[in-house]
Amino acid sequence: MxxxxxxxxxxxxxxxxxxxxxxxxxxxxxxxxxxxxxxxxxxxxxxxxxxxxxxxxxxxxxxxxxxxxxxxxxxxxxxxxxxxxRFEGGRFHDIVTVGVVGTFASGWLIPRLPVFHQAYPDIELRISTNNNRVNLAADGLDFAIRFGDGSWQGTDNTPLMPGSFSPACAPDIAARLRDPSDLARETLLCSYREDEWLRWFEAAGRHCPPIKGIVFDSSVTMANAAVQGAGVALLPVSMFSRELRSAELVQPFGCTVDVGKYWLSARRRRQNSHAMTIFADWLKAETAALRSQPDHGR
CATH class of the missing domain: 1.10.10.10 (Winged helix-like DNA-binding domain superfamily/Winged helix DNA-binding domain)
Structure with missing residues (x-):
């Protein structure tokens, strides 16, 4: 046949x-x-x-x-x-699908999407958010942007920007914090990465108290809890610049600690489409420009 x-x-x-x-x-x-x-x-x-x-x-x-x-x-x-x-209005619209950890999506990528769309109107970005657990092949993704040490099996990973973490909280809580040791009297909100507070206290030169606060799988959710006065969150402060500028959150101490990086992750041995190359190059250029700013991470 x-x-x-x-x-x-x-x-x-x-x-x-x-x-x-x-x-x-x-x-x-x-x-x-x-x-x-x-x-x-x-x-x-x-x-x-x-x-x-x-x-x-x-x-x-x-x-x-x-x-x-x-x-x-x-x-x-x-x-x-x-x-x-993908054919619309007599033109071929290329599609790039990206799975993004929610913190990076809301704190960095989404505010910049209009700039990308204006520069590349024929590329359609499809964004899905996650809590840093993603499988590019199974989820049908071209790229993932995730947080960690970059050692994900079967992928090529390019560092985009460091994750500089520091405590952040509502203004009324920040008003009673004079020294990092004062945090022992507060509710400390934490992520599933259990050693982050320990590493921050080590960087601050103080003893880490027992961590008995609420555990979150998303920094976005944890930041929202901190805004509402649930406790002090340890956050990647560069991803929450909007909340810090508006004083919804306050960073009471200048000390930060890098516990990982944000990475652009792609399947190994997969050939990029033209649109994928454009998006990856744009993303790397934009994050490099941010890293070059003197106050980056604060």
Missing amino acids: KRSHLPLNGLRAFEAAARHLSFTGAGLELRVTQAAVSHQVKGLEEVLGVRLFRRLPHGLALSEEGEALLPVLSDAFNRIGVTLD
Whole structure:
């Protein structure tokens, strides 16, 4: 059997009927009659030489061969649809999908997206946020921006900017803090990275008290809790410059500690598209410009 002889209408009719388990439902979706769907599926079965459905008194059930064919066709038609969606207004819009740790997304990337879109209007960025746990291949991502030490298996990782952490809290709490040792009387909010407060107290030259505060999986959520007076958060302060400028949060001590970096992560041995290269180069240039500022991290 030559692949060129496969009936495209039959494949489309089968895929829709298999999802609905109904020729009638497939006909409504494809805007043809139930009889037309049945005829197209029968033609496909004749070409393949197998039965794709078991006809039941009250509907359809997939045969073993039909169950094998359905996911392949669904994926193929979905990929065709996604590609066709990229043609709009007579131009091809390239797409870059990026999974971003929420802190970097809200504190750095999102405020700069209008600048990127103005410079590259034909590139559509698709942003999904996460709590730093991401799988590029499984999640269908071109890139990930995440925080850590850069040692993620199967990926190439480029450092973007350091994560300089320092305590931050509501103004009324900051007003009673004179020395880092005063933090022992406060509720200390912390992330799932358990050693961050210990490392900050070491940098400040003070003993670290027992950490018994609330544990968060997101610095954004932890910062929101700190704004509302739940305690003192240890935050990457460069990601919360807006809250610090508005005095929703106060950084009571100048001491900071680097506990990791933000990285641009890509699958190893994958060739970048032109749009991916543009985005990566733009991101690296913008973060380099920020790092060069004298007050970066404060």
